Amino acid sequence: MEETxxxxxxxxxxxxxxxxxxxxxxxxxxxxxxFRELDDQLxxxxxxxxxxxxxxxxxxxxxxxxxxxxxxxxxxxSFELVYHIYRTDSAFPIVLRCRLPREENPEAPSLVSLWAxxxxxxxxxxxxxxxxxxxxxxxxxxxxxxxxxxxxLRKDFQQxxxxxxxxxxxxxxxxxxxxxxxxxxxxLDE
Amino acid sequence: MNREVISTFPMDTEDGTLVVNFGPQHPSTHGVFRLVMKLxxxxxxxxxxxxxxxxxxxxxxxxxxxxxxxxxxTDRLDYMAAMSNNLAYALAVEKLAKIEIPERADYLRVIMxxxxxxxxxxxxxxxxxxxxxxxYTPFIYAFxxxxxxxxxxxxxxxQRLTYSYIRFGGVSRDIPxxxxxxxRQLLDxxxxxxxxxxxxxxxxxxxxxxxxxxxxxxxxMALDYSVTGPMLRASGVPHDLRKVEPYSVYDRFQFEVPVGxxxxxxxxxxxxxxxxxxxxxxxxQALDQLPGGxxxxxxxxxxxxxxxxxxxxxEGPKGVLGYYLVSDGGPMPxxxxxxxxxxxxxxxxxxxxxxxxxxxxxxxxxxxxxxLGEVDR
Numbered sequence: 115m116e117e118t119x120x121x122x123x124x125x126x127x128x129x130x131x132x133x134x135x136x137x138x139x140x141x142x143x144x145x146x147x148x149f150r151e152l153d154d155q156l157x158x159x160x161x162x163x164x165x166x167x168x169x170x171x172x173x174x175x176x177x178x179x180x181x182x183x184x185x186x187x188x189x190x191x192s193f194e195l196v197y198h199i200y201r202t203d204s205a206f207p208i209v210l211r212c213r214l215p216r217e218e219n220p221e222a223p224s225l226v227s228l229w230a231x232x233x234x235x236x237x238x239x240x241x242x243x244x245x246x247x248x249x250x251x252x253x254x255x256x257x258x259x260x261x262x263x264x265x266x267l268r269k270d271f272q273q274x275x276x277x278x279x280x281x282x283x284x285x286x287x288x289x290x291x292x293x294x295x296x297x298x299x300x301x302l303d304e
Numbered sequence: 305m306n307r308e309v310i311s312t313f314p315m316d317t318e319d320g321t322l323v324v325n326f327g328p329q330h331p332s333t334h335g336v337f338r339l340v341m342k343l344x345x346x347x348x349x350x351x352x353x354x355x356x357x358x359x360x361x362x363x364x365x366x367x368x369x370x371x372x373x374x375x376x377x378t379d380r381l382d383y384m385a386a387m388s389n390n391l392a393y394a395l396a397v398e399k400l401a402k403i404e405i406p407e408r409a410d411y412l413r414v415i416m417x418x419x420x421x422x423x424x425x426x427x428x429x430x431x432x433x434x435x436x437x438x439x440y441t442p443f444i445y446a447f448x449x450x451x452x453x454x455x456x457x458x459x460x461x462x463q464r465l466t467y468s469y470i471r472f473g474g475v476s477r478d479i480p481x482x483x484x485x486x487x488r489q490l491l492d493x494x495x496x497x498x499x500x501x502x503x504x505x506x507x508x509x510x511x512x513x514x515x516x517x518x519x520x521x522x523x524x525m526a527l528d529y530s531v532t533g534p535m536l537r538a539s540g541v542p543h544d545l546r547k548v549e550p551y552s553v554y555d556r557f558q559f560e561v562p563v564g565x566x567x568x569x570x571x572x573x574x575x576x577x578x579x580x581x582x583x584x585x586x587x588x589q590a591l592d593q594l595p596g597g598x599x600x601x602x603x604x605x606x607x608x609x610x611x612x613x614x615x616x617x618x619e620g621p622k623g624v625l626g627y628y629l630v631s632d633g634g635p636m637p638x639x640x641x642x643x644x645x646x647x648x649x650x651x652x653x654x655x656x657x658x659x660x661x662x663x664x665x666x667x668x669x670x671x672x673x674x675x676l677g678e679v680d681r
Contacts, residue, residue, distance in 0.1 A: 179527040180543075183615065183643040185628055196628065198615055202527070202541060205549030209615075231530025234651045242363070257356035257680060266364055 130154070130206045136176050143171055159211045162195075166223050172199055172208055173228055181229040182207065184236060186243045188269045192216050193245060197225075214245065224250035242267035321349060324662070328357050334431060335676025339653075339669070346661045351654050355647075358680035366640040371397050371472065371607045374640065379466035381642060382678040384427050387413075387420040387457075388620040390470035395551060396616035396627035397472040401609035406598045409474030410553045415487070415590045416460070416469060417618075418583040419453050422494070424621035425534075425576045425583075426450040428673040432573055433505055435670035436514040442504050449497050452490050459483060472607070474600035484591060491591075494584050498577060506574065515569040519656050519668035522567060529652040533623025533645050535672065538575045539567035545619040557589045569671040576673075606635050622646050622673055642681060646674040 133156040137149055146164055150157040160168055172178045183198040193214040200207045214220040224247035225232040236247045237256040244265035247253055255262065261281075263274045278284050327338035336357035342350035362381065366374040378389040391413055398405065430446030454464045460479050461469040469476050505511045521531065526539040536543055544561040546554040562578035564571025609631040617626035623645025630639040649672055657665040 180532075181530050182532075182617070182624060183626055183628060183641070185639075185641040185643075187613075187630055187639045196613075198626075198628075202543045203548065207615075229530065230525075230528045231648060231651055234647060235530075238647075255356075257359040259356075266361060 130204075132201075132204055133206050133208070136172070136208055139171060139176055140168060143167065154205065155207050155209050157209045157211065159213070162212045162214060162222050165210070165212055166225070166228070168210065169197075169199075169225055169228050176208075177201065178208060181225065181231050184225070184232055184239065186239045186245055186267075188243060188267065190216065190269050193220055193243065195222055195239075195245070219244055219246045221246045221248050223248055224253075226250055241265070244268065320344070326665075328354075334670070334674055335679075337669075337674065337676055337679065339665070341657075341662065341665065343662065346663075348657055348660055348662065348665055351657055351665075353650060353653055355650070355676070355679050358676045360681065362681045363640055363642065366637055368636060370635050371401075371609070371637065374637065375468045375471055376466065378642075379468055380677055381644065381681060382424075382620065382622065382625070382646070382675045383465055384675055385420045385424040385621045386465060386467050387416045387470060388424075388618060388625055390467060391417050391552070392616060392618045392620070392625045392627050394470050394472045395618065396614050396629045397607070397609070399616050400612065400614035400629050400631055401472070401607060403473055403601060403603065405474045405601050407553075407595050408478075408597045409599050409601075411590050411594050412475050412479060412599060413470050414552055414554065414557075415587050415594075416457070416467075416475075418587045418590070419456065419487075421583045421621045422580050423450045423453040424673075425580050426453075428621070429501060429505070429573055429576055432569075432667070432670040432673075433511070435666050436511055438504070438508075438511065442501060445497075445500060445504070449494065452493075456483065456487055456490065459486070471600075473603045474598070476600070478599040484594075487587070487591060491584050491588050495581065498580055502577060506577070512570065514664075514667055515573060515671075517566065518569045518660065518664050519671060520566060520568045521652060521656060525655070526567070526652070529655075530648050531623070531652050532649070533620065534575045534579060535572055535623065535649055535652075537562065538564035538571035540564060545617060545624060551616070551618055553590075554586075556593065557586045559586050569667055572671040608633060608635050617643065620645055622675065622678070623649055642678075644678040644681060646672070646676075646678045647681075650674060650679060 136156055140147055140158060146161050148159040178199045178201050180200040180202060182200045185196050187194045187196065193216060195212040195214065197210040198207050212222065214222060222245055224236055227249065234256060236250055237253060239245050240247060240253055241255040241257055242265055259279055263277055264271050322343045324341045324343055326341060328336040338354040340352045340354060341348050362377050366377055375390060375393060378393045379386040381389050426446040426449055430443035433442035434440060457467055458464050460483060461467050461476060521535065521539050523539045523541050526536050526541060540563050542561045542563050547561055559582045562575050564575050611631055611633045613630040615626060615628045617624050624643065625645055626643030628641040629637050632638040653669065657668050
């Protein structure tokens with residue numbers, strides 16, 4: 115089952131045969147892709163507008179059915195989206211990396227149309243990192259409260275000390291949600 | 305309650321449908337999971353899963369803790385199988401920092417993780433029986449056996465739930481002397497105990513009526529929804545990371561990967577039963593082959609992995625459990641992401657329960673075997 119045939123490329127570390135084929139297919143699809151080869155994964159950096167076409171190729175032509183993990187990293191000057199895509203019969207993933215500008219709500223295309231399994235993972239990234247996935251069917255916060263201020267996994271996140279999670283403890287009219295009277299913020303303390 | 309339901313579930317019920325709020329405080333949700341369902345009669349026409357009640361920002365917390373301090377955080381994700389979480393984290397750190405571990409540690413890890421898989425599956429089928437209406441009888445039988453496994457863990461690391469036993473560089477300490485004979489005794493008893501569960505459930509007419517052809521998940525859909533673990537195998541896809549990419553020393557053991565045929569609740573139950581039997585086989589082989597030597601590699605006090613990132617994943621009891629760690633060369637991870645199987649499997653819940661009756665939705669959710677500590681992180 116497992117692909118053990120390794121073809122060494124010139125001046126490159128040995129890459130499993132299955133990934134050599136993947137690299138050829140992706141290279142033929144157009145310019146703009148940067149490849150970094152490790153001995154157990156094919157690392158592809160690509161501009162964000164090439165994401166959907168490349169994922170289509172990976173899923174439909176190369177036969178990688180399992181989008182294992184979607185995540186984002188805040189590099190302070192930019193965001194990086196990281197996708198791990200697997201086959202069911204091979205241990206060697208294709209890893210896609212996309213850089214996004216560091217702004218309030220950077221946009222990336224949603225992969226839900228290709229892999230339904232991206233739905234909650236993208237919602238989580240939107241919730242915690244503030245990246246907006248265009249074309250997502252239901253992009254809402256998933257782990258935090260709907261009116262939570264900010265995106266906590268960002269490196270510059272500052273907690274708003276006035277934010278009160280429980281809506282009925284907030285002073286009406288105060289946008290930032292300050293605690294009521296002498297409230298301690300306890301749930302039944304009204 | 306009404307106001308809150310409508311605020312997250314804006315639906316008018318003038319068309320005769322009924323909005324039912326299920327959870328977050330409900331025994332069948334296995335924690336604090338909330339499901340808002342729109343019903344027509346008893347049939348579910350729409351559903352919105354709501355989660356996050358147990359969110360403790362584990363990923364953010366681990367950015368301000370050293371790699372070693374990150375281990376106790378992993379225990380608290382899937383608290384029914386904390387050994388698996390420890391192992392996935394340890395493998396990711398070892399990949400990132402390129403640490404070699406002694407062979408004995410690898411075997412001890414496999415023994416602990418497989419025992420923990422049995423304990424976790426005990427819990428899964430016990431609570432599934434509960435959801436199907438067998439009120440607490442199979443559950444207590446399953447708990448009886450889980451208890452013995454927890455005793456073994458307590459003997460080894462002093463903890464019954466949050467072990468922090470598997471660490472990068474090996475395991476925290478070697479097993480005590482009595483461990484091997486007691487473990488063998490448990491392994492000898494276990495097949496008969498599993499037979500006992502089967503006598504209660506496998507061909508029980510009520511259980512069959514409640515689980516067969518309910519919540520069918522076709523294999524293409526399972527893959528599309530990134531569903532992994534026993535759920536994916538019950539749908540007929542023989543994807544088991546212990547076979548596909550044998551981490552640790554799994555390539556040295558003989559075991560089968562059980563798969564289902566229909567992909568319904570019953571198959572998910574039966575795959576778990578068979579997996580428990582396979583785990584017993586693996587632990588037995590691991591005890592037979594257990595080499596001597598150290599159980600821990602010597603490491604610097606403060607680990608500073610080189611710049612870079614690493615993704616390591618294991619076959620946890622609930623599915624593929626992965627850790628993605630990014631290092632900036634410092635003593636704390638720059639980013640630590642958990643690929644939590646329960647969370648991602650839940651993506652498939654909504655399409656799977658649409659069209660079924662409310663009572664079936666509870667059994668279908670039970671067959672997912674979610675752990676809210678892991679869903680909400």
